Amino acid sequence: MSNHFIYLNGEIMPAERAAISPFDVGLLRGYAVFDLLRTINGVPFLLKEHLRRLHSSADMLGLRVPISDTTVTRVIEELLELNAHTEATVRLLLTGGVSSDGMHFDPATPTFMIMTAELHSPPASIYTDGAKLTLVEHTREIPEAKTTNYLTKLLGDAKTAEEGSLELLYHTGGIVTEGASASVFFVRDGCILAPREHVLHGTMGAFVLDLARRDYEIRATEVSVSDALNADEVFLTSTTRDIVPIVRIDKHIIGEGTPGPIVRDLMDRYRIAASGA
Amino acid sequence: MSNHFIYLNGEIMPAERAAISPFDVGLLRGYAVFDLLRTINGVPFLLKEHLRRLHSSADMLGLRVPISDTTVTRVIEELLELNAHTEATVRLLLTGGVSSDGMHFDPATPTFMIMTAELHSPPASIYTDGAKLTLVEHTREIPEAKTTNYLTKLLGDAKTAEEGSLELLYHTGGIVTEGASASVFFVRDGCILAPREHVLHGTMGAFVLDLARRDYEIRATEVSVSDALNADEVFLTSTTRDIVPIVRIDKHIIGEGTPGPIVRDLMDRYRIAASGA
Numbered sequence: 426m427s428n429h430f431i432y433l434n435g436e437i438m439p440a441e442r443a444a445i446s447p448f449d450v451g452l453l454r455g456y457a458v459f460d461l462l463r464t465i466n467g468v469p470f471l472l473k474e475h476l477r478r479l480h481s482s483a484d485m486l487g488l489r490v491p492i493s494d495t496t497v498t499r500v501i502e503e504l505l506e507l508n509a510h511t512e513a514t515v516r517l518l519l520t521g522g523v524s525s526d527g528m529h530f531d532p533a534t535p536t537f538m539i540m541t542a543e544l545h546s547p548p549a550s551i552y553t554d555g556a557k558l559t560l561v562e563h564t565r566e567i568p569e570a571k572t573t574n575y576l577t578k579l580l581g582d583a584k585t586a587e588e589g590s591l592e593l594l595y596h597t598g599g600i601v602t603e604g605a606s607a608s609v610f611f612v613r614d615g616c617i618l619a620p621r622e623h624v625l626h627g628t629m630g631a632f633v634l635d636l637a638r639r640d641y642e643i644r645a646t647e648v649s650v651s652d653a654l655n656a657d658e659v660f661l662t663s664t665t666r667d668i669v670p671i672v673r674i675d676k677h678i679i680g681e682g683t684p685g686p687i688v689r690d691l692m693d694r695y696r697i698a699a700s701g702a
Numbered sequence: 703m704s705n706h707f708i709y710l711n712g713e714i715m716p717a718e719r720a721a722i723s724p725f726d727v728g729l730l731r732g733y734a735v736f737d738l739l740r741t742i743n744g745v746p747f748l749l750k751e752h753l754r755r756l757h758s759s760a761d762m763l764g765l766r767v768p769i770s771d772t773t774v775t776r777v778i779e780e781l782l783e784l785n786a787h788t789e790a791t792v793r794l795l796l797t798g799g800v801s802s803d804g805m806h807f808d809p810a811t812p813t814f815m816i817m818t819a820e821l822h823s824p825p826a827s828i829y830t831d832g833a834k835l836t837l838v839e840h841t842r843e844i845p846e847a848k849t850t851n852y853l854t855k856l857l858g859d860a861k862t863a864e865e866g867s868l869e870l871l872y873h874t875g876g877i878v879t880e881g882a883s884a885s886v887f888f889v890r891d892g893c894i895l896a897p898r899e900h901v902l903h904g905t906m907g908a909f910v911l912d913l914a915r916r917d918y919e920i921r922a923t924e925v926s927v928s929d930a931l932n933a934d935e936v937f938l939t940s941t942t943r944d945i946v947p948i949v950r951i952d953k954h955i956i957g958e959g960t961p962g963p964i965v966r967d968l969m970d971r972y973r974i975a976a977s978g979a
Binding site for chain 2: 431440443444445446447449451453454455456457486487516518520521526527529538540542545573574577578579582
């Protein structure tokens with residue numbers, strides 16, 4: 426990592442020099458939000474949308490990004506040049522900052538960090554054959570904010586690995602919400618159903634729905650577990666994985682058990698749109 | 703802070719030299735547990751019980767404290783001597799450690815930190831006059847583990863401050879569980895009711911119940927919001943605040959609106975037991 430640079434509180438520095446205070450409430454109290462974007466052909470994709478979501482997450486926790494979007498954009502460009510990834514993910518992390526008593530903090534002095542990493546693509550088979558989700562009851566705390574709280578996801582990784590599943594699918598009292606790190610959509614009778622409540626606004630999800638809108642009806646609605654299992658098609662959207670067809674939820678086969686026509690159409694549309702990005 | 707020392711990953715060092723990696727999953731993913739104890743007359747109080755709870759919390763996250771209890775005890779003694787508090791709190795923090803991809807980590811290389819701070823006593827009036835709680839619906843994630851996730855508590859602090867309330871009182875679908883950072887107990891017809899499910903095992907709570915046991919019936923049970931509001935007496939227990947009589951929950955006056963006879967008896971018993979600790 427000796428040639429790897431990150432941005433921390435006003436300064437671009439070698440990663441091994443970057444030190445987070447042990448008194449940071451992001452560490453002591455999990456009081457932090459983040460966002461994650463990717464590059465396409467080396468250029469940040471949907472940067473404006475990710476910054477908008479970061480500001481929205483920050484607002485919900487009473488935090489504020491301490492530098493302007495213009496400066497964030499310039500820092501990202503500099504990091505991408507310094508770190509020379511093929512394609513990169515860019516993580517923006519904002520915490521309440523250092524606390525003198527381990528509880529209270531001054532929102533005027535947050536910790537703000539920008540890190541880049543090589544983007545690793547998932548196995549191609551999830552796009553051709555489709556992937557599986559594992560259903561669990563869980564509601565993220567402040568689900569509309571992208572907080573750093575990934576306890577349930579990290580603990581669930583053992584279970585998904587064991588079951589050969591791509592990701593957890595959360596439901597709240599029988600109402601399906603989202604994946605552990607993705608938006609999830611359901612197709613029924615040619616209509617795309619988007620779970621409406623207790624979900625994070627998906628940046629990639631919104632982009633994909635925009636591509637779908639001119640030809641498909643889209644309904645932001647309540648989706649029950651039974652609706653989900655009986656959907657004609659299911660897909661997830663994610664910044665790092667684009668669109669992934671879902672062909673199983675637990676033991677239930679979705680549709681024919683192969684990627685359906687609408688999700689394949691959307692994957693084509695996305696490929697074209699992203700190559701022109 | 704220049705004379706303040708902390709322990710981090712094998713070494714006692716000046717706090718300003720202590721650096722947490724920006725790649726620590728405690729920071730990036732809120733994947734961390736902690737425990738907090740206090741000294742009485744400079745000696746760690748209920749240390750064995752706090753260590754037992756830390757190990758239990760760690761287990762639930764698949765983590766392991768990397769040094770023995772004997773070493774932890776010795777480090778705490780050294781820090782207390784170096785930092786020379788009047789009375790101290792001691793925080794033990796354990797995270798999943800550094801992650802190369804911001805998600806996966808090796809439980810064999812956790813981050814383990816021990817910090818001490820001056821113990822600040824709450825205003826004496828909460829003991830003489832009693833305090834107020836603010837009821838909110840919330841279930842902590844993995845409530846039996848003491849994780850670093852304090853989002854709801856920190857966001858709720860504005861509300862409790864505004865209402866002159868000491869703390870949030872959580873309920874899960876109408877069943878009362880615990881305070882945001884305390885155990886809560888209810889007295890009805892001379893019997894002490896202890897909420898049973900979705901609660902952290904309270905170290906101070908267990909100590910106080912042991913003092914009560916020989917003269918009072920104690921029932922680990924389900925306590926509804928209505929039971930709570932209609933209790934004869936209510937009290938909370940907390941490492942840093944001992945026993946606090948609760949005389950209001952939201953707008954509801956508990957009992958006569960003053961500390962009741964059983965909680966006052968328990969406070970007396972605690973004072974005697976703790977002075978002999």
